[in-house]
Amino acid sequence: MSPLCQRPFQSNQFSKSFDAFADYGLIACxxxxxxxxxxxxxxxxxxxxSTQEEAEFNIQHPASPLQ
Structure with missing residues (x-):
């Protein structure tokens, strides 16, 4: 989940040999x-x-009152 916009997303991790021109170690929302x-x-x-996946995520992981 992004600490800025508070929206969930999926991140897939690959070894360094996957792409020689990639920015390693960075996850972009x-x-x-x-x-x-x-x-x-x-x-x-x-x-x-997807819209449905995000809605299901928000049901399973409700935002805390401090957010």
Whole structure:
């Protein structure tokens, strides 16, 4: 989940040999574009959840009152 926009997304992790031109260790939110540090030995591809997947996620993980 993005700490900026608070929306969930999926991130897939691949070994460094996957793409020689990738930015290793960075996970980008597909909604707001914030970059989060991940495993520096991996490449991360992220994508938004479907509308249904995001609704199910929000039901299973309700936002805390402080957010």
């Amino acid at each position: 597909p909604h707001c574009g914030i970059t989060i540090k991940g495993n520096v030995d991996s490449m991360h591809l992220s994508h938004a959840l």
